Amino acid sequence: xxxxxxxxxxxxxxxxxxxxxxxxxxxxxxxxxxxxxxxxxxxxxxxxxxxxxxxxxxxxxxxxxxxxxxxxxxxxxxxxxxxxxxxxxxxxxxxxxxxxxxxxxxxxxxxxxxxxxxxxxxxxxxxxxxxxxxxxxxxxxxxxxxxxxxxxxxxxxxxxxxxxxxxxxxxxxxxxxxxxxxxxxxxxxxxxxxxxxxxxxxxxxxxxxxxxxxxxxxxxxxxxxxxxxxxxxxxxxxxxxxxxxxxxxxxxxxxxxxxxxxxxxxxxxxxxxxxxxxxxxxxxxxxxxxxxxxxxxxxxxxxxxxxxxxxxxxxxxxxxxxxxxxxxxxxxxxxxxxxxxxxxxxxxxxxxxxxxxxxxxxxxxxxxxxxxxxxxxxxxxxxxxx
Numbered sequence: 200x201x202x203x204x205x206x207x208x209x210x211x212x213x214x215x216x217x218x219x220x221x222x223x224x225x226x227x228x229x230x231x232x233x234x235x236x237x238x239x240x241x242x243x244x245x246x247x248x249x250x251x252x253x254x255x256x257x258x259x260x261x262x263x264x265x266x267x268x269x270x271x272x273x274x275x276x277x278x279x280x281x282x283x284x285x286x287x288x289x290x291x292x293x294x295x296x297x298x299x300x301x302x303x304x305x306x307x308x309x310x311x312x313x314x315x316x317x318x319x320x321x322x323x324x325x326x327x328x329x330x331x332x333x334x335x336x337x338x339x340x341x342x343x344x345x346x347x348x349x350x351x352x353x354x355x356x357x358x359x360x361x362x363x364x365x366x367x368x369x370x371x372x373x374x375x376x377x378x379x380x381x382x383x384x385x386x387x388x389x390x391x392x393x394x395x396x397x398x399x400x401x402x403x404x405x406x407x408x409x410x411x412x413x414x415x416x417x418x419x420x421x422x423x424x425x426x427x428x429x430x431x432x433x434x435x436x437x438x439x440x441x442x443x444x445x446x447x448x449x450x451x452x453x454x455x456x457x458x459x460x461x462x463x464x465x466x467x468x469x470x471x472x473x474x475x476x477x478x479x480x481x482x483x484x485x486x487x488x489x490x491x492x493x494x495x496x497x498x499x500x501x502x503x504x505x506x507x508x509x510x511x512x513x514x515x516x517x518x519x520x521x522x523x524x525x526x527x528x529x530x531x532x533x534x535x536x537x538x539x540x541x542x543x544x545x546x547x548x549x550x551x552x553x554x555x556x557x558x559x560x561x562x563x564x565x566x567x568x569x570x571x572x573x574x575x576x577x578x579x580x581x582x583x584x585x
Contacts, residue, residue: 255466265495324463
C-alpha cells in the first residue's frame, strides 16, 4: 500500500506525456464550460473576460522579458496601438470615409471605416509588429537598465501621441490621429462569421472568444519556446556574449522577440478595446506596463504556466478582490479612505513578499526548477547555506 501511494505521488509530481495531455484537455474543457455556471451578464464573467485579455498581454511580454531577457517597461505602447487600431477601423471616427469590409446590418450603412473584427486583429498585430521593430532597433547595442530606459521612453511617446492626437492631422482637417482623453466611442458591435453580433448583455461569447485567442497565443508561444528561435532567446538571456560567440544572430533574434511580443500585445489591445467599447488615452498610463510586468514576475519569468497564473491572480485581485470585497475594510476600522486608492501599493507589497519568499515566481520555468533541485541536492551548497 505504501509503495502504491509512493508511486502515485511520484506520478503526480512527474506526470507522463499522456497524463499531461489528459490534464490539459480537462482544463480546457472546464474553462469552456465555466461560463454556463454564471448569469450571462454576471460580474464574474466580466472579470474573466478582462483577465483573459491580461493573460494574452502577459504572454506577449513574457516573450520579450522572460524568453529573451529584454526588460521592457513600455509594453503599454503595444496595447495602445492595438486599441487605437480598433478605434480607427471599427468606428465612425473618420466620418468622411466610407469603407465597409465584411460587416453586416446597420454597421454597413454608417459613415467611417468599418472592418470585420478578425481583419482588425490582423491589422493590429501587423502595426504592433512594426512598432516592435522600431523599438527593437535602438536597443540592439544596449543591455540591462539601458533597454528599460529606451522602452520606457517609447511607451511614453505613444501615450503622449494618444493624448495630443486631436491636434495631429495626417489626412486632412477632419481626420485627427486620436481623440485624446475624450476617447473614440462607440465602437462597432463585434461580429464573427456565422454568429450573432456580440452584446454587453451576454458576456459568454466575449469569454469564449477571449479563451480562443488565449489558447491560440498559448499554442504559439509554447511552440516558439521549444523551437530554434526560442533556444536562441534563452541563450541571449543567459549570456549574450556567449550566445554571440556560438553563432546566434543577436540583431535578428532580438528583433524577432520584440516583433512577436508586440504583435501579441496588439491582439490583446484590440480585443480589450472592443470589449470596453472605448479607446481613450487615459487607458495608456505607465502604470499599466508595470501592472503587466508584475504578472510576469509574480507567475515566474519565462514560465508560460506561471505567467498565466500570475495574470489571472492579479486581474481578479485588481478587478474583484480589492474593489468589491476589501474596499470598505479601512472604513470598518475607522479610517477615512478606500482601499482602491492603495491598489498599486498593494501590488508593490505583493511583489516585495514574492521576491523575499519565492524570487523565482509561483511556477518557475523548467530551467529554474532544475537549478533549485540541484541546489537542494548538492551537499556543498547545502553546507554553504547552513
